[in-house]
Amino acid sequence: NAGVTQTPKFRILKIGQSMTLQCAQDMNHNYMYWYRQDPGMGLKLIYYSVGAGITDKGEVPNGYNVSRSTTEDFPLRLELAAPSQTSVYFCASSYSPPSGIYNEQFFGPGTRLTVL
Amino acid sequence: AQSVSQHNHHVILSEAASLELGCNYSYGGTVNLFWYVQYPGQHLQLLLKYFSGDPLVKGIKGFEAEFIKSKFSFNLRKPSVQWSDTAEYFCAVNARTGANNLFFGTGTRLTVIP
Numbered sequence: 001n002a003g004v005t006q007t008p009k010f011r012i013l014k015i016g017q018s019m020t021l022q023c024a025q026d027m028n029h030n031y032m033y034w035y036r037q038d039p040g041m042g043l044k045l046i047y048y049s050v051g052a053g054i055t056d057k058g059e060v061p062n063g064y065n066v067s068r069s070t071t072e073d074f075p076l077r078l079e080l081a082a083p084s085q086t087s088v089y090f091c092a093s094s095y096s097p098p099s100g101i102y103n104e105q106f107f108g109p110g111t112r113l114t115v116l
Numbered sequence: 117a118q119s120v121s122q123h124n125h126h127v128i129l130s131e132a133a134s135l136e137l138g139c140n141y142s143y144g145g146t147v148n149l150f151w152y153v154q155y156p157g158q159h160l161q162l163l164l165k166y167f168s169g170d171p172l173v174k175g176i177k178g179f180e181a182e183f184i185k186s187k188f189s190f191n192l193r194k195p196s197v198q199w200s201d202t203a204e205y206f207c208a209v210n211a212r213t214g215a216n217n218l219f220f221g222t223g224t225r226l227t228v229i230p
Contacts, residue, residue: 033217042120042206042220043160058217090159094216102148102167102216107160 001026004108006091012114013081021076021111023091031094032074033058033105034066036087043090049074050096081115088112118143120209122221129197130229137192137224139207149190150208150218151181160206166190177201199230 007022025032030051035043035058045058049068063085065077074093078085089112092105123138141147151163164175171183181192190207204225208218 031216035220040125040222042208042222043218044220045217048217096216102210104150104162104165105218107152109159 003027004091004093004106006089006108006111008111009109010112012116013078014116015081015083017081018077018079019081019113021078021089021091021113023074023076023108024072025074025091025093025106026072027093027095027106028071029093029095029106030071031096031105032068033092033094034064034074034076035090035092036060037090037110038087046076046089078113083115086113086115118209118211118219120207120219120221122205122207122224124224125222126225126227128227128229131199132196133228135192135194135197135201135226137205137207137226139190139192139221140188141190141207141209141219142188143209143211145211148210149181149183150210151175151179151190151192152206152208152220154204154206154223156203163192163205197226197228199228202226202228 004025033048034046037043044060047066049055088110090110091108094105119142121140149166152160153163166173166183174180204223206223207221
């Protein structure tokens with residue numbers, strides 16, 4: 001299993017450009033998450049999904065959009081890039097059965113994004 | 117809202133020294149607790165977790181953590197650190213509700229000097 005994969009690893013954007021960060025998992029996990037990590041800060045949740053077709057906002061959703069058309073993929077879209085979105089972005093996934101028992105999250109390698 | 121505090125931003129130790137990293141959380145309900153490690157240039161990996169039962173949990177690479185409910189704490193320990201333990205360590209809390217998402221502390225950077 002590849003686990004959680006993310007592309008690209010690095011990207012530089014100009015202000016106002018848009019891009020999509022890709023995330024895929026091959027573990028058949030129902031939950032998927034997008035976090036951002038700013039220097040000296042912990043990870044903060046941007047968006048999450050509990051299954052295909054279902055997404056919801058996290059702590060810091062402004063400026064981002066997501067979709068979840070398949071179990072495997074959870075892309076994150078930046079429509080109008082701003083310098084405040086310079087960060088490292090991590091995708092994660094986990095499996096939670098109907099009983100609601102929570103399991104650990106598995107993280108991807110991250111995408112380092114710079115907006116100039 | 118939940119929050120997680122890690123008291124030490126940067127810890128520098130010599131090899132074979134003992135390690136204790138503090139973690140406190142604020143949430144009144146039942147929680148799951150985690151320590152993740154991020155080695156330089158790598159993604160986050162789970163060190164250990166506490167869901168229920170024995171409050172002293174053992175993880176990989178000789179790490180352990182103790183959950184003290186009355187103190188809302190989940191401190192990470194290792195009796196003797198190695199140079200390869202140089203990394204950033206994150207404490208995280210999940211409230212077993214809703215999104216099941218994790219709330220992270222700001223991290224502690226550990227540097228082990230050979």
